[in-house]
Amino acid sequence: SQTIHQWPATLVQPVGSPLSLECTVEGTSNPNLYWYRQAAGRGLQLLFYSVGIGQISSEVPQNLSASRPQDRQFILSSKKLLLSDSGFYLCAWSVFPSRWNTEAFFGQGTRLTVV
Amino acid sequence: ELKVEQNPLFLSMQEGKNYTIYCNYSTTSDRLYWYRQDPGKSLESLFVLLSNGAVKQEGRLMASLDTKARLSTLHITAAVHDLSATYFCAVVKLLGRNNAGNMLTFGGGTRLMVKP
Numbered sequence: 001s002q003t004i005h006q007w008p009a010t011l012v013q014p015v016g017s018p019l020s021l022e023c024t025v026e027g028t029s030n031p032n033l034y035w036y037r038q039a040a041g042r043g044l045q046l047l048f049y050s051v052g053i054g055q056i057s058s059e060v061p062q063n064l065s066a067s068r069p070q071d072r073q074f075i076l077s078s079k080k081l082l083l084s085d086s087g088f089y090l091c092a093w094s095v096f097p098s099r100w101n102t103e104a105f106f107g108q109g110t111r112l113t114v115v
Numbered sequence: 116e117l118k119v120e121q122n123p124l125f126l127s128m129q130e131g132k133n134y135t136i137y138c139n140y141s142t143t144s145d146r147l148y149w150y151r152q153d154p155g156k157s158l159e160s161l162f163v164l165l166s167n168g169a170v171k172q173e174g175r176l177m178a179s180l181d182t183k184a185r186l187s188t189l190h191i192t193a194a195v196h197d198l199s200a201t202y203f204c205a206v207v208k209l210l211g212r213n214n215a216g217n218m219l220t221f222g223g224g225t226r227l228m229v230k231p
Contacts, residue, residue, distance in 0.1 A: 032218070034218060041226075042223070042224075043203065043221050043222065043223040043224050044158075044203070044221040046218060046220075049218055090157060090158070094218075103148060103160060103163050103219075104148075104205075104218070104219050105160070106157045106158045107157060108156070108157045109156070109157045111155070
């Protein structure tokens with residue numbers, strides 16, 4: 001069965017520090033991978049998606065970046081965190097290349113607090 | 116641009132009562148998803164609705180889809196405290212050139228509180 005691992009679960013970082021969140025998927029090949037952010041009490045905002053190794057698309061301009069060094073690994077990074085980067089970050093995957101198999105499965109999330 | 120709107124955003128109800136959450140979306144889509152999120156937790160898939168007129172039920176929750184009206188409903192029957200959570204609907208958005216990928220666009224969520 002497919003599983004998705006996301007870590008760390010919680011993170012407190014000072015303003016201006018770097019960030020690296022990692023997500024890995026097991027049990028599937030060529031998944032679509034996604035990073036979402038959820039501000040407190042709000043909905044989900046898509047940040048990045050990837051349809052293959054090295055292929056990253058950004059939905060929202062920000063000081064974050066993403067990389068996909070391996071088929072089932074997706075990394076969210078920042079060189080210098082801002083207070084506004086605080087939130088709940090969720091990694092998700094869906095089946096590829098079937099364009100209609102779109103149900104997304106989510107990791108457990110990382111709660112980031114920038115202080 | 117695909118927009119997904121849920122209402123109400125917040126719902127407080129007593130145990131044993133019935134209520135409906137609505138999800139409207141702006142462009143054609145034949146698939147709609149409902150997720151549940153408990154406080155501080157990730158999203159759990161509840162229903163996948165694949166065609167017009169689809170109806171699915173799990174316990175006290177029933178979801179339906181009307182693609183012509185671009186509307187989905189999540190009906191709660193005889194609510195219990197354990198149903199307290201935030202519920203999201205999501206609709207397919209095709210991404211990238213040549214529709215190379217796909218993603219879900221989420222509504223803003225409905226926070227449900229069931230009081231004893």
